[in-house]
């Protein structure tokens with residue numbers, strides 16, 4: 001074998017070894033103190049690639065978090081499906097800049113196909129445009145940029161040309177429990193967080209519809225949520241969109257993880273009216289279980305989407321599109337990873353029924369968590385409508401979470417919701433089983449008992 005073949009085969013074997021053992025390894029690393037030393041100083045001289053890779057893997061593997069494994073329940077991370085992982089490795093090997101069909105016909109065409117499949121499976125309008133972005137943050141930014149263009153154009157203002165100085169005021173009406181990335185997108189887009197007019201959330205964290213109607217007055221973007229980041233609650237899209245559109249507002253839906261409910265027949269009722277919105281943000285790297293660096297922005301107004309994102313340059317014109325859209329016209333980057341391969345592979349591995357089954361299974365596992373903890377006398381705070389479970393241990397919450405995290409059995413994070421410090425459990429990994437939930441629920445109960453006995 002050539003050196004290159006050896007190198008890549010060795011890396012594939014190492015990644016496979018890791019993935020095959022991840023379910024049995026401690027979920028969080030014990031001791032990461034030696035990593036910097038092992039990475040060493042900037043070398044003066046070149047080194048053989050195989051040595052470099054061996055040193056890298058030996059140095060960092062002890063500091064990896066088993067977030068791709070079945071008992072990691074923090075942050076709604078998802079795992080990475082086998083085909084999607086392998087396709088992403090191919091994307092690296094092929095090294096395609098997926099800017100347009102000239103820089104990579106393969107990169108452009110696969111996004112075209114995978115984007116259409118995503119719209120189909122998520123029940124979004126077939127005419128919607130889409131961009132493959134870095135994640136939910138990127139997708140929210142693109143959706144809100146298209147919104148900014150559209151709403152201001154209707155008010156007679158060309159924001160791409162004139163900027164925001166002197167523009168008509170543009171307000172953003174959003175759930176008080178919106179995700180923090182909405183605010184960062186507004187900062188990046190020059191709208192600023194003061195543009196937000198927060199609307200009260202109901203007892204489960206969905207936007208209060210009467211409050212929304214009251215807040216609407218003048219050019220506005222309404223931000224809705226499919227899947228409250230704590231509780232998993234859904235806004236009432238049908239009612240909210242009808243009201244927002246009656247007032248001439250644009251409706252953006254942050255559905256980083258919750259939008260996947262639309263792909264599952266047993267959960268689709270949570271998303272009724274979703275398709276009437278104007279833009280949508282969803283992650284691939286969360287619940288579709290695509291490796292990291294995968295999100296999607298969809299827009300029901302392709303011209304506003306393109307106007308907010310596209311660029312042109314002398315060396316890019318006159319090459320025709322040959323019927324293939326330029327992915328770079330719908331995202332904020334120019335040169336970029338060919339993200340379509342991994343998404344196409346995830347959709348191909350699962351198919352429509354496999355996606356529905358995975359989403360429904362994760363929700364059933366979340367309910368199993370809630371049932372077992374409740375039976376053990378532990379308080380579950382939210383209605384478990386999706387994959388999120390909020391757990392209250394009173395004054396012991398922080399310490400119970402710490403003990404669970406240190407146990408290496410499983411990992412769940414902490415959150416503050418309605419003034420209470422809570423454990424937050426998110427089930428979003430394709431490989432999590434009932435046995436993983438049972439083992440993790442037992443670890444939580446053991447942690448609670450040990451905290452109680454230590455006084």
Ligand SMILES: Cc1ncc(COP(=O)(O)O)c(C=O)c1O
Nearest residue numbers: 135136137179181229254256283
């Ligand atoms: C509701 C919601 N929106 C946006 C995001 C941001 O997504 P990403 O981390 O992929 O940028 C998240 C991530 O947790 C989320 O849960």
